Amino acid sequence: MKARIKFRKYGVMKFIGHLDVMRYFQKVMRRAEIPIAFTGGCSPHMIMSFAQPLGVGLTSDGEYLDIELSSPVSREKAIKQMNQVMVEGMEVTDFTEISDDKKSSGMTITAAASYKVFLLASGENSDNRIHIPVKWRESCPHFLEEKEIFMWKKTKKSEKEVDIRPLIYDMRADEESIFLFLAAGSGQNLKPDLVMRAFLSYMGIDFHEKMPPFHYHRIDLYAEEKNTKAFISLSDTGV
């Protein structure tokens, strides 16, 4: 039996990187006595995979990891036991059974991510947020009318110029924040700060490599439904 855990990451936990979050959850499984399954062989390890890494500095309401269970456990019990051993800044919000099929793992099906981007008074404090300027708000639809948006994108090996426009599914802004809906996952992935960089350039704002201070908050991760091509939240992909 496989299960998908949804969790929030907020507050000071934004300083904990992805690898350490993985280590953190391995220890959570033991402390919460979740009956997680192990791989065989002489150094067995937990069967656990994360849908999509979250960069240091970002907060999120929609993080996911899949685990394999060696015996069934109820949704309520699992959530309660895990939250009893959490630290402030981490909270399990859902636990759903998923298909055993490898093709339905969070890592495989993740296709999009939504974000809120906040503009800050200064980079010192991500809670000190200021309004999104009217001009920015009005520019969003025009920005999306661009046919192509070429940006330098860093990969592990090299840096190349790519058209990021097809990877931006939506962008709109209100007074509070800019909403982004972007391609995500192991196939095509677009980071929100690259979009903001492109957007500022588009508006002719000269930021000399030093961006205005933003805080990025991930709202959720999505899979693409086969038939309708609609995006559905990873928390709605259970069996």
Next chain:
Amino acid sequence: MRKLALNDEILLNIEKPARYIGNEVNSVMKDPEKVDIRFAMCFPDVYEIGMSHLGIQILYDMFNRRQDVWCERVYSPWIDLDKVMREKQIPLFALESQDPIKEFDFLGITIQYEMCYTNILQILDLSGIPIMAADRSENDPIVIGGGPCTYNPEPLADYFDLFYIGEGETVYGELLDAFKLCRKQGGSRRDYLEMAAGIEGIYVPSFYEVSYHEDGTIEDFYPVNPHAAETIKKQLVLDVSNTYYPEAPVVPFIKVTQDRVVLEIQRGCIRGCRFCQAGMLYRPLRERNVKMLKHYASQMLKNTGHEEISLSSLSSSDYSSLKELVTFLIEEFKGKGINISLPSLRIDAFSLDVMEKVQDVRKSSLTFAPEAGSQRMRDVINKGLTEDEILAGAGEAFEGGWNKVKLYFMLGLPYETKEDRRAVAELADKVARRYYEIPKEQRNGKCQITSSTSFFIPKPFTPFQWARMYTNEEYISYAADVKHAFQEQLNKKSLKYHWHDAEVTVLEGIFARGDRRSGAVILEAYRLGCIYDSWSDYFDYEKWLQAFKNTGIDMAFYNLRERSLDERLPWDFIDIGVSKEFLKREWERAKKAEITPNCKRKCAGCGAGKWKGGICIESKN
């Protein structure tokens, strides 16, 4: 929501911000309004090293069990943050509350090795606490030193208000109660130090003075305050099975050096190796009850979620219930994906059998510490290990499928000759030969015998405390002797040789046996920019040489002379139980390469029996 001392901009632009945010699982939060005493516990090195230290975990748990005390942690900010804090004048803070250290009642610093001394000054400096104890005001925290280096606290005497000599479990309660009483009575800092000086095991350096002979040796060391005792008695726990031990140690977010549950199975050691300071300081041997250890192993694994448990002690093979404990751990936890890591055990049938169960034989290597190459030298240091035993152990391991062996040695030992040094390579070659005695079709390719040498540093309270050390150049020539000998060995292609740096050795030697005057060099080196001296990337020997030059302190006086048996040594005022008479006897026996049997075989009358605990009072077979 949790508030941090450092802002986002700083934290997102330094390495591993998780070092500074606290909030770890099992870290203790309290309401500062509801406690009487704020205690900051410090390990003066980077977080990953400091968090791996068992002693602090024990004391952190012990202090926080008291409702009136909030004990928090603080470590050395790494080089990157150190720079930012100085530029922006951000005071050093504790991880839990994120409050400035300067606002605390106590700053307790554990002093585990000499090369962290400049980091101690960094901690004081970044906290805004005057570096010199004499300059501190009523509002500054009381700065306490503890740990193995405090058995010769003199080089640090000017920087600490008091030292706690010995194991922390015994008189900290008294020390804290005295603080509350003193405050209630409206007492001053000096009043408190006088009260503290009256507690067994507490040394207040400012209450003592030292006079010197013309040749620079100590003439006299004496108290100048009526509350200060002539000798300071080391503190030790007699019943180690009924004492403080954490059931829920703090679990770091980032990977630290000791990223596992640590179970201390015993304290002290029966072996009596003459170079080993821990072996003398922590006498007598005291074993923890196996029932207690099983309980703590289960609790700690459950409360931390760690995937590994490691046993800790000196000479673990001597623990009498080792088999029962290890069997329990394997049966109980191996199936739950928990790794069991064993400390260096004597290589015998039992330990090989256990290792086969808990490790991947093909990947792992076996470690032997013969410490010296020749049998004569092993007798000089009282290692109590013969060449036959080494070769038999290696042989068993090779037949069990291992083909990698690590050997540890020391160079620069008392009475060592060039022949003894060459014997290091010869012993390594004999181990390799033993491997190739196995028929080709039964062995697993080539063997790899890796030998490492470090340079011996005489430590206080050991039989070698009177021994001389050597110069940097001499040490390098000793390593060269060994290297040349390796090139002549039959199996040289299967042998590897590494040696440790000599510059650090020289400095460690000076501070290990330094007196009060030597402390000035530490401050001068710190002023010249020395910090993180135990990290080879940051160690700057040239700056240290400059500091010696600037302070006029002579390295040769501390390192290059053999001390006479009647010389007053800087640490003579501390009573560790083991008597100076015993150490002298052992120094004489070393000269004649005579071995002394271990405590289980025959009591050598070392003096530790006066504590009336552990092996000294247990019935001897």
